[in-house]
Amino acid sequence: MPFLGATLPSRPSLERRSSQSEAAREGLSGVVENDRDTLHIAFGVDENYVHPMGVTITSIVENNPGLDLVFHVFIAEISQANRERLEQLEIHFRRPIDIHPIEDLAEIREQNVSKSHAYISKAAYTRLLIPEALQGVTDRVLYLDADILCVGNVAGLLEMDVGDTAAAVIRDINAPAMCSRLAEKGLALGDYFNSGVLYINIPRWIATGVSERTLEKIADPVLNLGYFDQDALNIVLDGSVRFIDRTWNYQYGLTGRLKKVKDAMDVPSNTKFVHFIGPMKPWRTWNPHESKSLFLKYQKRSPWAGINLDDGFTPREFYVYSKFMYRLMFRQRRWLQGLVWYGKFLRRKYLAE
Template identity: 30%
Template structure:
């Protein structure tokens, strides 16, 4: 099971907690974690490596050159401030280029989540030649987000915090180019950064997952 997460110097603690919950609730799984980062310090790397080692799991680190993200807006007026001003949120857009070619699918997990159960069933989900599988976002029923991104509301809008990604599809369809083109043409529309880009580009190539795989805070109220 290949798991991917992104972090920076401000999110190492949260990422470590997320990984602990992942390993604790998937003790029988053979997990390989790929950590995308922009140059976190050696102490942080050692901390994360120790967590993986304590559970007998594998972990690798991939340093991302942030010039890759030059086409993507960050910190603009009107953008969601939940993700701060870090380009780390965009790293997942380059997974098809950053990860080895023999990896055909991954589960992406945000650093601020807690894994509460086995991910085996999610990992085994039939992708049906679709690009991505995800849970609907709390914005799913808000027409203003579809108007902003310029696609029909019936196609739906997902949350990018937990994703099952079909890397074979991404590579075959050169989605990185599509991501960059959409961001360059619509910088003022990207309120939710990479999440908006993923939703537009994959608006007709996605699978809707059960809510249990990404229980957002808003769903509890």
Template identity: 30%
Template sequence: MNVHSIPTGTAPVGPKQQLGPIVFAVDAAYAVPLATALRSAAENNRDAWPLDIHVIHEGIGEETKRRIFDSLPANSAVIQWHPIGTLSFASGFSTRPGVSKMTFARILLPQFLPETCNRALYLDGDILVLGALERLWNIDLGEAVIGAVSDYWLDNVVSNGPRAGGLRVERYFNAGVLLIDLAKWRAEKISERSLEYLDRFPTTEYSDQDALNVACDGKWKILDRAWNFQFEPTQVIARLALEQKLAIAHFVTNVKPWKSGSLSPNAAFYDTFRCRTRFALTPRQRVQSGLKRAGSRLLARSALLRAVWSCTKTAMRAPTA
């Protein structure tokens, strides 16, 4: 573990606690979205500076760590970096295409925080924080182990019948935003029970999210969807953020707004945060991304162009005489 900036003291005891720790789990491929998510969190939570940030990571080098830290406003955060080797515990578990094995690291989250820490907020890397997190942090969880938002697409499917692997739970949450009572998590052995489920069903479709839902079945509190608004590819943040007072936008599909040439309608909005990080697009990268986006739109609209492009790619791959 290493630390950027000066560590702050422990959170005060009482019903209202200082915001943090806030925990992320990412690999090197998520350096840009991590920096952008952190920038959005810092800008919208000035009253809580310095934010207490913990990043469980694999493969993020020292220079990249420095660029991520320097992407934040001065004195806005303390970042503690916790390296992990996913092959050491997740080599036998599968993920959906495009999903990193770092997703399994959140199962082990309590191991990276002090025993004296009684609460944590976990955030996925593919989010933007659009509001103050204090109200979320101070939600009374009662007897629940975690607070989470229902998964828009899977909640009804899983709740009304078992999926492959026999997964059936009372309700099904999205694990991209988790408010965690660490003492209850440890007492209920959520990490151990999640890993036991994965040992039994290593190919379960939604990986650690399935496992966490099984381990926390009947033990989680449903939070307002504003705390984890799961964007579909065609939804536009600007049209919803003010109307529904969204606090956390979560880009759950493969249409990620930071990807070069992304067709996400939120690419420009996302860039308003990214452009203030040390990973801002250069003029050349903007032009390249725009050309890729224009080409993708043309291909999407024209069956003829798609056929020509497919033939061209086939011809390019063909061996020359």
């Protein structure tokens, strides 16, 4: 059923610190959380990704109604409208959503980052701040990118044994190419994981200085890493992670599918998380792929119900979309429309060159 907005009662701010978390969660769920039975999930986003992140959270709760969940949102700035929607989401689903303002974590950042790293983006900082920030709150945290939808039961993570590794990870769909690229820099890796889903063993991560060492790799001008924190994490964690099944991070590229005029969702039935990798995302208004319907399914059950999807095109997206459209029109023998779209495709192609 669609999400039903309600007049919110007066309540404390969502920006709770870890010392307040136990009392706040007791009030929301009726029981003090038991870390062994609670799955902590963290996101690092900016204002533009709060909307899709909210839909991600909705998809997780909808597919795991009996699971004890606590969500952590790491963000630099958030609008009042999105703050209120997160509060509605928290109350509606009775799952804590703790907002961690990045500017309030300056002390942690200073401990891990030298002045020479000042140019590194907040996106890279955020993922690396999470283990330090949640130390003492939980021993395990699931980090997720915001371009992910949950489509299955994730309770298995609570029973997963990560041993003495720093994290459980999922192999990148382009792992061979990624390894070859880094090998050209003299870095021979055993494998390569996608950093959009990380089940982090916080004590081990901190004890081995993963965040600090990763920032050093990102800032190294000799390495000049192409994928910044993902490359750096793979270098630092090589041999120190547990690779788990791809159903936990089913990397789904819309670009390649649309180029082949494929518009149906095609994921294995046991998939837990669908990760929409690449520049094209399901929340575009013009998205002709079935992924848009999947996104809207969960959006309708969230406080973002009725919010318009993103109408914008990046140059890359318009190139892919026009190519999809002219091929689709020709396949349907709609020759005139096909020629119009082919003209748009060629124009974008040669403008890009």
